Amino acid sequence: MTTYVKDRDDHGTTAVLGRTRAAVEPLLRAAVRSLPGGVRAVSEYHLGWRDHTGAPVAAGAGKAIRPALVLAAARAVGGREEDALGAAAATELVHNFTLLHDDVIDRDPTRRHRPTAWTVFGDAQAIVAGDAMAALAVRLVADRTEAVVRLSDCVVELCEGQHEDCAFEARTAVALAEAMTTAEAKTGALLGAACALGGLYGGAAPEVTTALDAFGRGIGVGFQLIDDLLGIWGDPEITGKPVGSDLAARKKSMPVVAALLSGTEAGAELAALYAGTRPLGAAGVARATVLVERAGGRDWAQREACVRAARALECLAEAVPDPAATAELVSLCELITRRDR
Amino acid sequence: MTTYVKDRDDHGTTAVLGRTRAAVEPLLRAAVRSLPGGVRAVSEYHLGWRDHTGAPVAAGAGKAIRPALVLAAARAVGGREEDALGAAAATELVHNFTLLHDDVIDRDPTRRHRPTAWTVFGDAQAIVAGDAMAALAVRLVADRTEAVVRLSDCVVELCEGQHEDCAFEARTAVALAEAMTTAEAKTGALLGAACALGGLYGGAAPEVTTALDAFGRGIGVGFQLIDDLLGIWGDPEITGKPVGSDLAARKKSMPVVAALLSGTEAGAELAALYAGTRPLGAAGVARATVLVERAGGRDWAQREACVRAARALECLAEAVPDPAATAELVSLCELITRRDR
Numbered sequence: 001m002t003t004y005v006k007d008r009d010d011h012g013t014t015a016v017l018g019r020t021r022a023a024v025e026p027l028l029r030a031a032v033r034s035l036p037g038g039v040r041a042v043s044e045y046h047l048g049w050r051d052h053t054g055a056p057v058a059a060g061a062g063k064a065i066r067p068a069l070v071l072a073a074a075r076a077v078g079g080r081e082e083d084a085l086g087a088a089a090a091t092e093l094v095h096n097f098t099l100l101h102d103d104v105i106d107r108d109p110t111r112r113h114r115p116t117a118w119t120v121f122g123d124a125q126a127i128v129a130g131d132a133m134a135a136l137a138v139r140l141v142a143d144r145t146e147a148v149v150r151l152s153d154c155v156v157e158l159c160e161g162q163h164e165d166c167a168f169e170a171r172t173a174v175a176l177a178e179a180m181t182t183a184e185a186k187t188g189a190l191l192g193a194a195c196a197l198g199g200l201y202g203g204a205a206p207e208v209t210t211a212l213d214a215f216g217r218g219i220g221v222g223f224q225l226i227d228d229l230l231g232i233w234g235d236p237e238i239t240g241k242p243v244g245s246d247l248a249a250r251k252k253s254m255p256v257v258a259a260l261l262s263g264t265e266a267g268a269e270l271a272a273l274y275a276g277t278r279p280l281g282a283a284g285v286a287r288a289t290v291l292v293e294r295a296g297g298r299d300w301a302q303r304e305a306c307v308r309a310a311r312a313l314e315c316l317a318e319a320v321p322d323p324a325a326t327a328e329l330v331s332l333c334e335l336i337t338r339r340d341r
Numbered sequence: 342m343t344t345y346v347k348d349r350d351d352h353g354t355t356a357v358l359g360r361t362r363a364a365v366e367p368l369l370r371a372a373v374r375s376l377p378g379g380v381r382a383v384s385e386y387h388l389g390w391r392d393h394t395g396a397p398v399a400a401g402a403g404k405a406i407r408p409a410l411v412l413a414a415a416r417a418v419g420g421r422e423e424d425a426l427g428a429a430a431a432t433e434l435v436h437n438f439t440l441l442h443d444d445v446i447d448r449d450p451t452r453r454h455r456p457t458a459w460t461v462f463g464d465a466q467a468i469v470a471g472d473a474m475a476a477l478a479v480r481l482v483a484d485r486t487e488a489v490v491r492l493s494d495c496v497v498e499l500c501e502g503q504h505e506d507c508a509f510e511a512r513t514a515v516a517l518a519e520a521m522t523t524a525e526a527k528t529g530a531l532l533g534a535a536c537a538l539g540g541l542y543g544g545a546a547p548e549v550t551t552a553l554d555a556f557g558r559g560i561g562v563g564f565q566l567i568d569d570l571l572g573i574w575g576d577p578e579i580t581g582k583p584v585g586s587d588l589a590a591r592k593k594s595m596p597v598v599a600a601l602l603s604g605t606e607a608g609a610e611l612a613a614l615y616a617g618t619r620p621l622g623a624a625g626v627a628r629a630t631v632l633v634e635r636a637g638g639r640d641w642a643q644r645e646a647c648v649r650a651a652r653a654l655e656c657l658a659e660a661v662p663d664p665a666a667t668a669e670l671v672s673l674c675e676l677i678t679r680r681d682r
Binding site for chain 1: 376377378379380383438442445446463464465466468469470471472473475476477479480483484486489490492493494496497498499500501503504505507508526
């Protein structure tokens with residue numbers, strides 16, 4: 001177990017996530033069931049509810065972190081959970097629509113321990129099912145103009161994040177600030193929108209909603225830093241992703257960028273390894289793993305995740321000063337910025 | 342010139358489309374300009390406003406048929422054009438988002454006489470730019486819950502249409518009714534939504550909006566029938582698509598399905614040609630073209646387009662009985678169901 005992993009039950013967050021799934025899933029399932037047959041089959045497969053033949057399965061769905069943030073934020077501002085269920089389901093649909101498209105783009109063969117949708121149904125069906133899920137998400141918040149605007153702006157930002165991420169892979173030099181901005185767009189935007197939507201449906205004032213957005217964005221960057229660490233050092237049994245796949249694909253994840261910019265010998269050797277074009281192979285991946293750590297990329301990412309979490313908590317205290325009201329959001333923040341999967 | 346082509350200036354629709362572009366383009370350009378740099382560059386390239394280096398160009402953009410329907414519908418119900426400009430721009434964005442994704446899916450190399458976005462920027466960038474345009478479209482109608490619902494439902498239906506279309510290519514037998522349902526989903530849904538949104542922003546009662554939707558759906562199916570005819574007999578100089586590409590790809594477009602189900606000798610020979618797996622080649626495409634015509638597929642599609650147009654006009658008369666108010670919608674219907682590009 002690595003140093004950035006804590007027992008999640010410390011904070012009761014496993015229970016929070018379980019409660020969230022129980023509260024949101026009926027509405028989420030009903031919404032997806034309203035899709036026409038073809039796009040519905042692909043969506044239900046991707047969400048882990050059915051196998052490729054349409055038979056029900058109980059595969060591991062997502063952790064429901066985004067819906068949990070929506071509901072916790074709604075409660076934190078004194079609102080009712082039931083008013084925010086649609087928004088909670090919407091964030092989960094947006095998340096999953098981006099996963100469907102990202103898997104096509106990255107040619108990832110596995111997601112949550114199962115073959116990705118594009119490997120089962122083909123690129124075309126994965127792309128259009130993702131499009132349909134994105135539209136369905138918006139429909140769930142259609143009753144509130146501010147919610148539609150927030151969610152749409154968030155999707156635009158997610159797209160730009162993915163655009164930049166793809167552009168990075170083709171470039172030799174990426175500044176750390178750029179990488180962080182991209183992380184905020186790719187991950188922070190939706191976690192921010194989740195918190196803001198919770199505030200909105202909980203009846204919060206606009207400035208509170210904005211501060212909740214900043215809280216979510218902060219933990220989003222922390223989340224992405226941890227994701228990048230897991231992409232290198234995560235246990236494939238737990239993460240469901242092949243070990244070392246980020247390095248094998250020469251991804252410029254944040255620990256890698258930090259290592260490349262470290263001015264160390266290990267950083268220079270890593271740069272030479274990344275400059276090659278032949279597949280890295282198992283030995284190359286193992287060497288790159290050592291080099292990122294030696295160049296300080298691992299330590300930096302762990303520290304930065306803590307810094308981001310601390311700043312996020314400041315934003316939260318600004319949004320809702322009462323610590324009793326924000327206890328659940330605080331524990332979600334700790335889970336997200338210290339997770340091992 | 343084929344029999345289903347009429348001089349479009351007969352009806353003054355060229356002027357209507359020109360006026361629509363002039364009215365909608367400022368808002369459309371401003372909306373796209375609000376996108377972040379990466380997805381914006383791909384979107385502006387796709388829309389024919391910039392080349393791949395970002396330099397402004399005056400390539401032929403779309404015909405603006407959907408925005409024209411929105412504005413004409415708003416005026417037909419006694420509303421003001423300026424109230425419907427956002428909705429008009431939204432329909433053009435939805436249309437273009439689906440084109441971006443469809444081009445990736447179909448591996449089409451050319452669109453509007455230019456290399457498609459995915460050939461210039463790669464699949465990933467074309468997919469995420471399409472996602473961003475879809476989100477931007479919704480943002481433009483965020484002020485009206487009914488508009489968000491209509492546009493989202495329409496996108497879901499478009500996705501299902503594209504899903505079915507892809508599924509057809511893998512199947513040996515497709516019923517004509519299925520092909521028509523798919524045409525309605527792929528093309529009718531957005532033309533229906535365009536008319537309905539025009540009604541909505543023009544202040545029409547719900548039953549009028551619903552009848553306008555039926556009108557748009559009817560001309561949408563007519564539109565798709567013409568599109569299928571142009572995919573076989575259209576002039577590549579005018580359509581901007583390579584000649585015979587639909588047959589070369591063994592697409593089960595509606596004239597082909599009608600021919601396959603005709604019970605004629607020509608239909609049987611076409612079925613044998615389609616059952617092969619080797620590329621058809623120029624001679625095979627030429628032969629298939631003759632066979633579709635001999636089996637009655639061409640005549641059937643032309644007749645069916647007329648029937649759909651007539652039924653659509655009945656729905657329109659039901660929605661807005663005053664012929665003076667609907668003159669523009671009527672001429673757009675004639676343009677769409679008798680076009681040559």
